[in-house]
Amino acid sequence: MRNKIKYALAALALVVLAAVSPMKAQAAGGLELYTDYPGISVEAGDSQSISMYVSNDSGSAVEASLSILSMPEGWEGYFSGNGSQISRVHVQNGEEASLTFQLEIPDDAAEGSYTVQLQAVSDTGLTDTVDLVFDIQEVQYSQGSLETEYAEQEGASGTSFSFNTTLINNSAADQSYSLAAEAPDGWQVSFQPSGETTNVASIDVASASSQGLTVSVTPPENVEAGEYTIPISATSANDSLSTELKVTITGTYSLALSTPNELLSFDAHINRESDVTLTVTNNSNVDLQNITLSSSAPSGWTVEFDTSSIDTLEAGATQEVTAHVTPGDSAIAGDYVCTFTASCSETSSDAEFRVSVKTQTIWGVVAVVIILALIAGVAAVFKKYGRR
Structure with missing residues (x-):
């Protein structure tokens, strides 16, 4: 009796396995929408291009419609392929199609975790979804710096001074800096990128990098001896950097x-x-x-x-x-x-x-008077004695 029960259970197990195995094979195949990196850390205001894939193991070629099932309010996104916005994708059996999900995160997005749910539905009814999770963290901003080598120089009037300065952008984003100087009246201050001769009023510095600058300072010709301080600054949307240059004009004597x-x-x-x-x-x-x-x-x-x-x-x-x-x-x-x-x-x-x-x-006058007197005397003598 026990042997009959064992045989009956074994037969039932074979029937169940035979029935279940085809169902597993069908679930494992079909349509799949996925990305290699479903969890990403981002910043408010970011633009993200996320590589996506649609694979087809259904046994025949399919066309799948692409859609966004859910997305946080104020966020914008779309699918693109080959440089154009798309809504459907064709996938041969046993292959996968590559596409990109473009996402724009608003500037005012608060810190937190956000989910974007995407879906692919084939024309044969196969469906798959994927959740993309975006973690927005507060940006830890590090202020840059404006540094000058040999910030104090001296020379006689008529000397032009040159300061080697480095502008450092410590932030995670590229920045454009406006350059300015507060020089005394009559002084000329100009900025040139290191190794160049062109004067610039602003300069771009890539994130986490630096830019060398040459600051040329020319005093007026009639500058008095003394010490002069010239503040210079580099200002961007996020940074307000400054430093001071000092010039000592020595005495010139003439x-x-x-x-x-x-x-x-x-x-x-x-x-x-x-x-x-x-x-x-x-x-x-x-x-x-x-x-x-x-x-x-x-x-x-x-x-x-x-x-x-x-x-x-x-x-x-x-x-x-x-x-x-x-x-x-x-x-x-x-x-x-x-x-x-x-x-x-x-x-x-x-x-x-x-x-x-x-x-x-006066001696010429005296001589003339003497000569005239002599002439007058001679004339008088001739007049008096000449008739005799």
């Missing part, structure tokens, strides 16, 4: 001695004082102190100044000084050289003058 009309000659007479107006100009970029005036004249001449020293002459200023020149008794008519000098502890200037010494006019 005096110029001349005349108001720049004529370096004058006339003089023996034993008579002649006045010469001199100009002393401070061409330095700093004030000059204790400027003294001196002269070198022929032997026996006297030279005096109405102002023999100037306590302070500001940068760029001019002051007039009068020199009183008197040729000595031994001078004769002709040309002489007289040199004037303006000097201070830092610099000096010479001016060489040609002096034309003239004969005193």
